[in-house]
Amino acid sequence: MGSISCPVSLCSQPKSLKAGYRSRSSSRMLAVRCTVGEVEAESSVASTTEPLLINAVRGEKVERPPSYQMICERYPSFRERSENVDLVVEISLQPWKVFKPDGVILFSDILTPLPGMNIPFDILKGKGPVIHDPLRTANDVAGVTEFVPEESVPYVGEALSILREEVKGEAAVLGFVGAPFTLASYVVEGGSSKHFSKIKNLAFSQPKVLHALLQKFTDSMSRYIKYQADNGAQAVQIFDSWATELSPVDFEEFSLPYLKEIVATVKKTHPHLPLILYASGSGGLLERLRLTGVDVVSLDWTVDMWEGRRRLGLDVAVQGNIDPGVLFGSKEFITKRIHDTIKKAGSDKHILNLGHGIVVGTPEENVAHFFEVAKGIRWMKKNYQSVQCVHCSFTLLILYTFVISIMIEQGSRIVISKYIDEKMYFIFKKIDNIDNFLCYLRFDCYIGRYQNLDVAYNVLNVLIKNITNDSDDYDYNIYFSVDDRVIEIIIMLLLNIYTSLRICNYFLKIFKKIYLNYFCS
Known part of the structure; x- marks a missing residue:
């Protein structure tokens, strides 16, 4: 049982989040339920009814x-x-x-x-x-x-x-x-x-x-x-x-x-x-x-x-x-x-x-x-079904949360996996249409121009460590599903929403002080 502060909630009801991770001591699977304020984890075992090779070909999760x-x-x-x-x-x-x-x-x-x-x-x-x-x-x-x-x-x-x-x-x-x-x-x-x-x-x-x-x-x-x-x-x-x-x-x-x-x-x-x-x-x-x-x-x-x-x-x-x-x-x-x-x-x-x-x-x-x-080799993988905002010291996390949540609402599958390259990539693919590989573009093509890429890596590392208590440092690939025609629009919109939220948060603090001082005294 662990506790994570969640200042912003993007879902009215708590949903499931499944995460598999690798630590130096062992390899296991976790089923994680994310709610506002806490994370619960329980062990689960992947199916072994088929050989590893067949499971990999079928797109099932393999270690x-x-x-x-x-x-x-x-x-x-x-x-x-x-x-x-x-x-x-x-x-x-x-x-x-x-x-x-x-x-x-x-x-x-x-x-x-x-x-x-x-x-x-x-x-x-x-x-x-x-x-x-x-x-x-x-x-x-x-x-x-x-x-x-x-x-x-x-x-x-x-x-x-x-x-x-x-x-x-x-x-x-x-x-x-x-x-x-x-x-x-x-x-x-x-x-x-x-x-x-x-x-x-x-x-x-x-x-x-x-x-x-x-x-x-x-x-x-x-x-x-x-x-x-x-x-x-x-x-x-x-x-x-x-x-x-x-x-x-x-x-x-x-x-x-x-x-x-x-x-x-x-x-x-x-x-x-x-x-x-x-x-x-x-x-x-x-x-x-x-x-x-x-x-x-x-x-x-x-x-x-x-x-x-x-x-x-x-x-x-x-x-x-x-x-x-x-x-x-x-x-x-x-x-x-x-x-x-x-x-x-x-x-x-x-x-x-x-x-x-x-x-x-x-x-x-x-x-x-x-x-x-x-x-x-052991893969560390997160298969996100829903994600809520997790508090950390990096402000970009809020932006990531909005992106992930919008993808989830469209029925998307989001995967984070370890990657050795020095760049981070977003792969956008409509999950319910396997005949169309819609878009492949580099992470820093859009978001990277606004924030340093190292900060983005640190944000993801903090998020993963908060959930898994894993001390390893990782680089990640991010796989999103979305129509490529709206990618730039969504990212620009999210940047504007993020800016607006910071402004709103500032005014909310002022209103809270006014309310406490003048109406609750």
């Missing part, structure tokens, strides 16, 4: 960012291993047994379905996957058969089921598939490519042929995702590695509509299955990747995490985006990069991962350090 890594090298014996259930399970579980990541990804390959579609391939030493009979004509495409995973890859379903039993809910089991354009690139080019001249030739000279091939892959991958989900996959990642070889205009024709169709088809029967999209070097396509409807967009290291979040919007979860090469650095360097990434990503809807698969030859002790640091 730290979930993390996992993938391998990215192929070798000649890959197919033999990936088609043997016992070996698939053993290899898939190896990282989990050693490092205990939050995700266990199926040991497989995006080309695994090809033989089941009448497209044989091999993996050759020094060359990678090779399709000996590339598909480049309408007749070639007509020979592609329907993919039936239950018949063609039964070992995948069996392996996923075993993995679910082995991890026992301590980690999320992830499956994955190739995206239509990336699969088409392999089978048209005959394997990996540097210039993608053959598939672009097909796209621009015989687009109907390519569209027919893309549709077959779309139907097959939709079915494959459902099959994986039905057999234990708790999330599925879609790899569109080569889509970024397309211009934005061509991406909209040859990749985007098929990705959207896959998502829509899967969501009809598996609405709660998280779908993760990865496209290497996707910095120029982020806004278009958002249109696919996937739950998570995986960023590589060529995109700044802060910039990626800004462009994707807060309703889309992000994965990544540490350069795999960072794991060749010192432990101090790795730690710094991890902290930088998670601070820019924020505590909502982020999966900590590399921006690509882990590179062969990476020191194992550095991989262990990556997970050790990731698991040691």
